[in-house]
Amino acid sequence: MPILEVKNLNVSFKTIDGVVQAVNNVSFNVEHGEVLGIVGESGSGKSQSVLAIMGLLASNATVTGSIKFLGQELVGVNTKALNKVRGNKLSIIFQDPMTSLNPYLTIKSQMTEVLMLHKGMSKHDAVIESIRMLDFVGIPEAKERIGLYPHEFSGGMRQRVMIAMALLCRPELLIADEPTTALDVTVQAQILKILRDLQTEFKMSIILITHDMGVVANACDRVNVMYAGQLMESGSLDNIFYEPQHPYTQALLASIPSLEHEVERLATIPGEPPNLLALPDGCVFQGRCHKVHQECKGGDVVVQDFGAGRFMKCNLMQNLTNGINQGITSNVVVN
Amino acid sequence: MDEYRQMMKFLIRRLLVAIPTMFCIVLLVFSLVHATPGNPFQGEKALSPEVMKQLLHQYRLDLPVWQQFYLYIVDLLHGNFGPSYKFIGQSINGLIFPDYMGGFWVTMRLAIYAMIFTVPLGILFGCYAGLYRNTWFDRLVVMLNMFFSAVPTIVTGPLAVFLFAVILHLLPASGWGDGDFKHLFLPVTILTLAYMPTVAFVTRGSIIDVLNSNFIRTARAKGLPTRAIIFKHAIRPTLIPVVSLLGPMFAGVLVGAIVTEQVFALPGLGILTTNGATNRDYNLVLGITIFGSFLTIAFNFFVDILYFFLDPKIKQ
Ligand SMILES: Nc1ncnc2c1ncn2[C@@H]1O[C@H](COP(=O)(O)OP(=O)(O)OP(=O)(O)O)[C@@H](O)[C@H]1O
Ligand SMILES: [Mg+2]
Numbered sequence: 001m002p003i004l005e006v007k008n009l010n011v012s013f014k015t016i017d018g019v020v021q022a023v024n025n026v027s028f029n030v031e032h033g034e035v036l037g038i039v040g041e042s043g044s045g046k047s048q049s050v051l052a053i054m055g056l057l058a059s060n061a062t063v064t065g066s067i068k069f070l071g072q073e074l075v076g077v078n079t080k081a082l083n084k085v086r087g088n089k090l091s092i093i094f095q096d097p098m099t100s101l102n103p104y105l106t107i108k109s110q111m112t113e114v115l116m117l118h119k120g121m122s123k124h125d126a127v128i129e130s131i132r133m134l135d136f137v138g139i140p141e142a143k144e145r146i147g148l149y150p151h152e153f154s155g156g157m158r159q160r161v162m163i164a165m166a167l168l169c170r171p172e173l174l175i176a177d178e179p180t181t182a183l184d185v186t187v188q189a190q191i192l193k194i195l196r197d198l199q200t201e202f203k204m205s206i207i208l209i210t211h212d213m214g215v216v217a218n219a220c221d222r223v224n225v226m227y228a229g230q231l232m233e234s235g236s237l238d239n240i241f242y243e244p245q246h247p248y249t250q251a252l253l254a255s256i257p258s259l260e261h262e263v264e265r266l267a268t269i270p271g272e273p274p275n276l277l278a279l280p281d282g283c284v285f286q287g288r289c290h291k292v293h294q295e296c297k298g299g300d301v302v303v304q305d306f307g308a309g310r311f312m313k314c315n316l317m318q319n320l321t322n323g324i325n326q327g328i329t330s331n332v333v334v335n
Numbered sequence: 336m337d338e339y340r341q342m343m344k345f346l347i348r349r350l351l352v353a354i355p356t357m358f359c360i361v362l363l364v365f366s367l368v369h370a371t372p373g374n375p376f377q378g379e380k381a382l383s384p385e386v387m388k389q390l391l392h393q394y395r396l397d398l399p400v401w402q403q404f405y406l407y408i409v410d411l412l413h414g415n416f417g418p419s420y421k422f423i424g425q426s427i428n429g430l431i432f433p434d435y436m437g438g439f440w441v442t443m444r445l446a447i448y449a450m451i452f453t454v455p456l457g458i459l460f461g462c463y464a465g466l467y468r469n470t471w472f473d474r475l476v477v478m479l480n481m482f483f484s485a486v487p488t489i490v491t492g493p494l495a496v497f498l499f500a501v502i503l504h505l506l507p508a509s510g511w512g513d514g515d516f517k518h519l520f521l522p523v524t525i526l527t528l529a530y531m532p533t534v535a536f537v538t539r540g541s542i543i544d545v546l547n548s549n550f551i552r553t554a555r556a557k558g559l560p561t562r563a564i565i566f567k568h569a570i571r572p573t574l575i576p577v578v579s580l581l582g583p584m585f586a587g588v589l590v591g592a593i594v595t596e597q598v599f600a601l602p603g604l605g606i607l608t609t610n611g612a613t614n615r616d617y618n619l620v621l622g623i624t625i626f627g628s629f630l631t632i633a634f635n636f637f638v639d640i641l642y643f644f645l646d647p648k649i650k651q
Contacts, residue, residue, distance in 0.1 A: 082558070149648075
């Protein structure tokens with residue numbers, strides 16, 4: 001059984017300008033022990049879909065669909081029931097380590113409260129366990145530094161603290177929403193390494209949100225590609241990297257800077273994502289797709305299931321089973 | 336130990352600012368008062384030149400101004416506001432801090448009673464309004480704040496007297512009585528109503544900001560119950576802007592108390608100040624102003640100390 005099953009998830013926000021459709025009919029699973037990457041441009045609904053899982057959406061949000069975590073439905077459940085799960089078997093770390101810790105409380109106080117709440121530990125045991133976890137994520141002199149306030153740590157160190165805090169109760173699923181975006185490059189690499197090490201150590205599943213295809217290539221087993229609130233393509237890391245089917249995925253990959261030949265200009269995708277207040281009929285990517293044709297401009301978009309958890313939402317027919325399609329040349333073995 | 340040393344350093348730094356500030360205030364007020372034309376003894380009755388000269392000499396007013404200032408500062412450092420020019424034989428200290436219920440004792444009581452209601456109730460209502468945004472209670476807090484910011488005590492006071500004393504005969508219209516509930520109820524209420532909505536409004540805005548902050552999102556993500564989120568994570572940052580409001584507000588309440596005293600004919604600093612100003616009792620005006628400034632600075636100092644404990648970032 002998958003750890004997490006998301007079915008037909010919709011998130012919309014009521015605003016004075018109208019209803020913002022931030023996440024649109026998204027379905028995906030997270031299996032035990034896997035790292036699922038979610039990529040997509042800014043505003044594509046990556047954060048809102050995981051905030052929906054955590055029950056942390058803004059108060060003007062409406063959620064429909066189903067989110068099952070370890071078999072338990074999370075949509076529409078009350079805060080009390082949700083609080084049994086979050087911070088315990090389900091954890092999240094955020095993009096901005098500078099503001100995500102409470103500046104008025106010591107690290108000790110912020111960490112131990114999690115263990116005392118979910119594990120019923122005594123303060124004394126909770127402190128010992130917290131120090132162990134801080135050691136684990138590579139905070140030097142954790143024993144002394146646990147008594148410090150967040151502002152006494154650097155950005156990278158704070159993100160380590162966030163990770164340690166999220167892992168205190170050994171979660172089954174850790175959500176990392178752009179955990180390295182706010183950090184500088186060398187620190188980014190360290191944080192990613194910690195996440196990978198922890199994942200093998202604790203055998204947990206991770207959802208890793210990122211803009212950075214390089215991060216995906218380094219860390220993920222499977223990838224979801226999102227655009228304008230929709231899941232455009234999903235598949236294994238190799239599927240997505242070597243045989244991208246969706247024109248949007250292909251365009252995203254083309255925008256990765258390559259290390260070998262120093263690129264001056266990133267190949268960006270021309271055009272703007274659609275307005276979430278007024279989505280177009282048909283495919284949401286039609287305005288920027290270079291393979292767009294008439295049937296993309298209205299009606300439902302075809303969801304093509306290639307099996308083995310690989311699918312895409314695109315009218316462009318790809319016949320993977322017979323290996324005859326223009327996008328891929330060889331080595332396609334499906335089923 | 337380290338904390339203690341940081342604290343001392345912080346306090347000394349603040350004191351080093353407070354002392355010159357106080358000096359400047361004294362200098363300014365002294366100059367203003369002494370720049371008014373004429374002297375305290377030029378009243379309706381013209382005095383003979385000899386008597387005038389005698390009086391000026393007796394009160395040191397015939398010395399050069401800088402010398403008067405020097406002597407005044409020396410007196411101040413001894414805690415002495417000098418003699419009154421009008422209440423012959425009385426000292427300003429005796430007028431501000433009389434042996435009976437009057438002067439500062441009345442004003443202070445009024446201000447303290449008002450603060451006792453203003454601060455906790457303001458914080459409570461503000462938190463409640465912020466937590467239950469857009470409910471009728473929240474709207475009421477916002478509206479009351481607008482109303483009482485726009486309508487000063489000089490208007491609400493007489494209105495309240497008119498309603499409760501003249502029409503309904505529920506409460507006495509004026510006077511201190513023996514400081515009993517009936518006599519103090521209206522002035523304290525008026526004063527509280529003037530300031531509490533501001534405290535509530537600032538608290539409301541503050542808690543709304545705090546609850547939208549990233550670290551509260553983290554606290555929720557940890558599965559903490561709402562109670563713990565508010566009392567452990569949100570209350571301290573919520574109170575910081577409120578605390579910084581309290582310094583100036585206390586000064587405001589003191590001044591407000593002086594106005595309110597006039598409305599309710601209470602024998603506090605208000606009456607003394609008006610008397611001092613109309614009678615050219617230089618030292619009385621000087622004394623009350625300087626004492627008021629001193630209280631304001633002292634209170635701000637106290638608030639800084641509170642701040643020190645609330646915000647760990649200041650400790651650096
Ligand atoms: N409270 C809200 N009210 C209205 N719209 C919102 C609200 N919260 C988010 N949105 C909108 O939802 C859309 C999706 O936002 P989301 O945060 O999921 O993007 P993202 O994919 O995480 O982008 P980024 O990479 O920049 O983090 C955005 O267009 C955003 O403006
Ligand atoms: Mg995001």
